[in-house]
Amino acid sequence: KQEVTQIPAALSVPEGENLVLNCSFTDSAIYNLQWFRQDPGKGLTSLLLIQSSQREQTSGRLNASLDKSSGRSTLYIAASQPGDSATYLCAPGGSARQLTFGSGTQLTVLP
Amino acid sequence: NAGVTQTPKFQVLKTGQSMTLQCAQDMNHEYMSWYRQDPGMGLRLIHYSVGAGITDQGEVPNGYNVSRSTTEDFPLRLLSAAPSQTSVYFCASQGFSGNTIYFGEGSWLTVV
Numbered sequence: 001k002q003e004v005t006q007i008p009a010a011l012s013v014p015e016g017e018n019l020v021l022n023c024s025f026t027d028s029a030i031y032n033l034q035w036f037r038q039d040p041g042k043g044l045t046s047l048l049l050i051q052s053s054q055r056e057q058t059s060g061r062l063n064a065s066l067d068k069s070s071g072r073s074t075l076y077i078a079a080s081q082p083g084d085s086a087t088y089l090c091a092p093g094g095s096a097r098q099l100t101f102g103s104g105t106q107l108t109v110l111p
Numbered sequence: 112n113a114g115v116t117q118t119p120k121f122q123v124l125k126t127g128q129s130m131t132l133q134c135a136q137d138m139n140h141e142y143m144s145w146y147r148q149d150p151g152m153g154l155r156l157i158h159y160s161v162g163a164g165i166t167d168q169g170e171v172p173n174g175y176n177v178s179r180s181t182t183e184d185f186p187l188r189l190l191s192a193a194p195s196q197t198s199v200y201f202c203a204s205q206g207f208s209g210n211t212i213y214f215g216e217g218s219w220l221t222v223v
Contacts, residue, residue, distance in 0.1 A: 097142040
């Protein structure tokens with residue numbers, strides 16, 4: 001059974017800081033890994049998807065890396081802004097596209 | 112293009128009642144899934160489907176039933192609601208060759 005751990009559970013930083021969110025998973029036989037953002041009371045928005053054969057993906061100020069062999073992924077956010085405040089979820093995906101989610105990192109960026 | 116549509120958005124049920132959460136997608140996606148989200152536990156997979164007529168159980172299937180008679184629809188049935196099924200439910204879909212997974216906006220269910 002896949003288990004996903006996200007560290008830290010909560011993070012508060014001043015605006016402008018670069019930050020790293022960590023995700024570890026126990027089963028390296030994954031199809032892909034996705035990072036999502038969730039705002040309070042809302043659904044999930046996909047931020048980045050890394051295929052199992054890839055090492056990283058970038059979108060704007062976001063960069064996600066994947067080390068499948070060690071069961072780790074990181075999400076790097078550059079020059080954080082108050083609008084980045086949300087919960088960030090990591091989810092490795094299986095062959096049927098079913099996802100296993102971590103509990104998330106709740107990020108607060110202070111103006 | 113509506114994406115993934117979930118109904119209802121909010122529902123209050125009494126213990127023992129049954130109901131169906133509807134999920135529909137208009138993107139001709141093969142893969143569809145239902146998740147529940149509870150405080151401190153993240154999202155957990157209830158059931159999923161890899162195509163019409165094919166469904167399988169996820170991590171927490173007990174008390175729920177699904178069917179996939181068409182590509183577009185993937186309803187989730189609560190057979191006899193229990194307070195432990197109070198949660199937020201999300202439906203998701205993804206195409207076979209597509210990278211993006213689309214989530215519905217969620218259904219807030221309270222069982223009293």
